[in-house]
């Protein structure tokens with residue numbers, strides 16, 4: 001009391017000052033409230049995103065797939081430095097080697113179309129150089145998988161070796177770069193069953209081997225196994241089969257949003273008829289036969305033997321998608337499952353999966369040994385009871401799904417970008433880079 005009295009004046013001053021402070025606080029409070037609310041709103045959206053991601057929202061995923069990750073030139077530069085400023089020269093070959101084949105519309109959409117997609121994306125890519133003297137790698141765009149047989153609709157690749165040989169003849173006569181490195185910095189795509197062996201039957205493919213003319217080069221191929229194999233006796237990068245990003249987007253758009261996955265295990269494809277008869281590789285026939293015999297009639301399994309153009313919508317409805325080996329160990333089912341959020345069940349013992357550094361396959365898929373295929377139901381029940389939601393969460397990572405799709409233009413993290421990333425790991429094959437580093441050694 002005394003003190004109050006004594007310090008009456010100061011108190012008054014203090015009062016007015018506090019009134020002033022009170023207003024300041026009010027202003028501060030309303031401003032922070034404003035920012036906090038707007039923060040909450042945006043953050044809420046983000047939270048919604050992650051929540052939807054967890055329940056596999058298809059609306060969100062559509063957006064994720066469309067959103068190009070590279071949005072400005074700064075990102076572009078960053079992406080380039082991730083690719084170590086590598087430069088690629090794309091040979092401008094006469095149309096008979098490539099664009100003539102595009103007269104058939106299927107040429108750029110079927111499962112082997114990565115040979116077209118990679119070429120197309122490189123043409124508009126930042127890594128492309130028009131000066132071959134400035135290039136680390138030389139891309140040879142020959143489309144060999146587009147000569148569709150009138151009988152069965154599959155591509156006839158009998159002409160592949162001669163077409164590639166004549167392309168190499170042309171570039172080695174017109175340019176100095178092939179002879180300079182004996183082709184070791186040249187890049188080809190071999191996107192069909194047995195990659196650079198260019199034959200659809202494994203035994204013939206193995207006998208033929210990689211064409212002599214390509215043996216020194218780099219081949220981007222869908223075929224890959226973990227053991228020694230004549231069809232990968234060449235520097236190679238395993239790439240995913242082609243699945244059109246547009247088809248994935250339209251499937252997602254048409255699938256009801258946020259729906260529960262009502263199919264537990266899905267497979268559509270040939271079940272037992274398997275024309276291949278190669279020593280040591282009878283499993284493919286066995287695996288599919290066992291699946292059909294054992295699980296057809298099991299209500300948890302949705303197995304269909306006939307082609308159906310809307311099969312992607314079935315994948316979008318499924319929890320597990322079986323990816324058993326067929327002609328070759330790899331299959332477009334792998335890409336479609338990942339893109340559409342169905343957990344791939346890989347049943348192909350020796351398969352070497354694409355882009356292992358970008359796609360953590362062990363975290364996003366289930367692997368079942370060929371010999372265990374009879375226990376498929378128990379194995380998948382066990383996964384469902386333990387770590388299914390974790391696998392689904394990993395699977396729904398947009399970077400993972402992006403990595404397996406070839407877009408018209410290179411997008412950081414997409415399949416063509418992953419190819420470039422893999423090439424940038426092989427820069428010691430680059431004539432230019434080796435010269436630059438030798439120069440640096442001299443200089444220092």
Ligand SMILES: *[C@@H]1O[C@H](CO)[C@@H](O)[C@H](O)[C@H]1NC(C)=O
Nearest residue numbers: 058059060061062063064253
């Ligand atoms: C994609 O996102 C935009 C805005 O963020 C939204 O308006 C649109 O509806 C989304 N698309 C889908 C298919 O959900």
Ligand SMILES: *[C@@H]1O[C@H](CO)[C@@H](O)[C@H](O)[C@H]1NC(C)=O
Nearest residue numbers: 147148149156157158159160
């Ligand atoms: C396309 O395939 C058929 C059948 O294998 C072959 O006879 C024909 O020469 C091929 N066409 C070209 C242009 O190579």
Ligand SMILES: *[C@@H]1O[C@H](CO)[C@@H](O)[C@H](O)[C@H]1NC(C)=O
Nearest residue numbers: 172173174175176177178179
């Ligand atoms: C490259 O070597 C081949 C075969 O030795 C030869 O025919 C061709 O003329 C050479 N190319 C160039 C540009 O010298």
Ligand SMILES: *[C@@H]1O[C@H](CO)[C@@H](O)[C@H](O)[C@H]1NC(C)=O
Nearest residue numbers: 203275276277278279282285
């Ligand atoms: C597979 O081919 C071998 C000969 O290469 C033949 O003896 C065998 O009967 C064939 N098996 C089947 C199931 O067709």
Ligand SMILES: *[C@@H]1O[C@H](CO)[C@@H](O)[C@H](O)[C@H]1NC(C)=O
Nearest residue numbers: 362363364382383387390391
């Ligand atoms: C899920 O569990 C299985 C064993 O049931 C294991 O092999 C696999 O690595 C697990 N996957 C993940 C992503 O944790």
Ligand SMILES: *[C@@H]1O[C@H](CO)[C@@H](O)[C@H](O)[C@H]1NC(C)=O
Nearest residue numbers: 184425426427428429430434
């Ligand atoms: C390039 O480096 C890799 C290892 O990073 C090595 O295996 C390969 O032999 C090297 N190639 C050349 C041409 O030096």
